[in-house]
Amino acid sequence: MTNSFNEFARAKMFMIIGSNMVEAHPVAATFVKNAVMRGAQLIVVDPRRHALVDLAALHVPIRVGSDIALLNALMHVLIAENLYDRKFVESCTIDFDKLAANVRTYPPERAAAICGISAEMIRDLARRIASVKPMMVCYTLGITEHTCGKHNVQAVANLQMLLGNLGVECGGVNPLRGQNNVQGACDMGALPNVFPGYQAVTDADHRAKFAKAWGVAILPDTPGLMIPQMMEGLTTGKVRAFYVFGENLANTEPDIRKVEHELSSAEFLVVQDIFPNETTRFAHVVLPAAAWSENDGTFSNSERRISRVRTASPPPGLAKPNWWIFKELAKRMGRAWAADSAQAIWDEEVSVLAPQLCGIKYHRLEGDGLQWPCPDESHAGTCFLHKDGQFTCGLGVFTPVEWTPPAEEACADYPLVLSTGRRLAHYHTRTQTGRCEGLNDILGEETADISPQDAAELSIRDGETIRVRSRRGEVRIKARVSARVPRGLVWMSFHFRETCANWLTNPAFDPSTLTAEYKACAVRIEKVYTA
Amino acid sequence: MAENTFTLNQRRVAFMPGQTILEAAAAAGVRIPTLCHLRGTTPTGACRICLVEVTGARSLMSACSTPAAPNMVIQTESTRVVQARKLILELLLASGEHDCLICPSCGDCQLQDLAFKYQVSPKRFNRWTDFRKTEVNPLIVRDFSRCILCGRCVQACNEVQVNRAISFGYRGKKAKIVAAGDGPLKDSECVFCGECVQACPTGALSEEKARTTWRPWKERQRVRTTCPYCGVGCQQWLHVQDGKIVKVTGVMGAEPNKGRLCVKGRFGYDFIYSEERLKTPLIKENGEFREASWDEALDLVASKFKQIVAESGPHALAGVSCARSINEDSYQMQKLFRAAIGTNNIDHCART
Structure with missing residues (x-):
């Protein structure tokens, strides 16, 4: 996030796109609701009428995967009606002309046909978001989990630069991160192209710096594989050993049948986790790890805040902290590492090597933590980025993007679109929440949420078991007939194994990020006749 | 005399315009007891425990809902105030089943603390409500016999979390906190965030899991x-x-x-x-897992990794880190892949 959660309650306007915040980020949503109660205008762009829509001034029910058409059309109107922030665009950005030429080809009428809303609604939305400044955009995986995910993000950034809503409090581009430490895992360089602190592995100076710090002669200079490439590599033999730490890939990746084929092809699979799960079944070695409250360490949240994690009780049996396991393996591979605690790893390595984190030491994290960038120990941390329109690379670059449809669209055989996500009471594959007393009582099984219109057409009653089928698989699941779902859409989560949406989802990926298109695939639903 | 000052317990105190007497007193280090007050929400003045004596006012005033005004003369623990608080406490204690011995909030109860501070017992009045505990909900236990109708839960639900699941229902002696037309929470808009439990000053709302364990x-x-x-x-x-x-x-x-x-x-x-x-390392043999020691498991992993690096190069290994675990673990895993194995084949679910 460019901005911070504590700005939510003071914000004047929100445009929330592709984010069911009430269920996926419930506490963040409470601050949005507080702002609305105080008079802020809330605009929700989402195919579903999710709970935040109840408080919204405007709900823009676009079709799944039509975000770029909408965003480009909004910018079309903003430029055509001269409603954009000319001063910000002139002083803080480049390539406006390219953007203008691109969005000129997205008149509201064209976008309306793609998005399934009226051109008038697009004009109304454009005028609304230009009328209040700053306006805060929040998004989640509804933007990124598409074959055009990267372009979706760029379109959101273009819009906020055009409106001059970057570098200010209560504005910005705010992706709410899905996992407690997905921001941190990125910051730490658990990515194939960067060292900790986003320092490219292709840069010789960065390699030299890390080689010196880690006491090795050379470090690999080509970016490594991303998860889908690793999994493919298991079937071709390109990847012979695969080490999975704390990810239940057999349930979380699209097209479970394909994923299980890949995992079962692994010559040597090591899984390090806290529970036996669908992925450990394929392992050759399973390593038992300490969990959340059995560790001292740090998490980094969506707003770049490093907060402490502290031990409440010891891990069970022989389970060990993950950092210890990696250190022991390194030792057996001829690398002796000195750091012998999470604090030593952070204070002596991470915060020395990552420029954004140099000012963050454990002794400064006792209270509310610190938000990076925090370059030195006298720095108070950074609540919002790009202050005064200063971007990391100097000026903000407009990157025009074209709308592309999802890889798989509804057709005669599979006339509905399946979109997926999380529900409130559970988390991911329920390895944790499924083992917490009470949470299964709140949500004990998955449903396929469908619209009253589609239900009526197929004579499906609420609660009736139906079959949802895609080109990759099928599940039998209870239908939940809900007016929150638009006609033509089926919505499911991936919390329960037997009814996991990932039996159905499409392993089609964004070409540069290799993020899977969890939000769109073609399905059909059928009644199940029992004798 | 400065414009925004008043007299608090014989002391001249400054306040900010818009502050309530309660807030101004807290800023001056004077604690006025409260039950219904929930910080950050609209004051309701429901419980009357924060009554203070304002010279010239016809009656005692609730500090939580009365704005501080210039030149007020306020006493927070005068005889009249203490008498009123004691009566209110007696009535609150008589309103339900305040049997601290078996109450899940014993020792963490603001009503109990105030009864102790003002040495009030429930003996004088007969119990005047007849509510019972309900246990039909997951996670949250509602015990109306311990509810003093302070409304903090209602504020927490409606103004803090804005779930708008609960409100006051009925009138007079029958007044009660209700959800979904006086049904169980599970059939209402309730999302079980538990903000109401955290706000409850008594044992009326408690956590099912902690109810008979936490002291x-x-x-x-x-x-x-x-x-x-x-x-x-x-x-x-x-x-x-x-x-x-x-x-x-x-x-x-x-x-x-x-x-x-x-x-x-x-x-x-x-x-x-x-x-x-998972409590021990496991090694798969003939399709079945068997328990192993750390040394055996780690030696096996390291030797297999070294063998593959020797045969096929470091890029034949790949790893996925965990977006749920601490930063230090991800750092350590990417360091293992880059510095000990020699490949950048390290990723996690960053983009999903």
């Missing part, structure tokens, strides 16, 4: 940590008793959550004590 005076340790679920990073207190987490609450005033939690953050902690946890 505040047995709590040896209260550990501040960060929630393990979504990317908001809520700050939590882990209440540890006999070496185990027995309850989780939000850290009031902390960034980013200001004391708030959701259903997972508040109630999703006990997985760590599941019997199904």
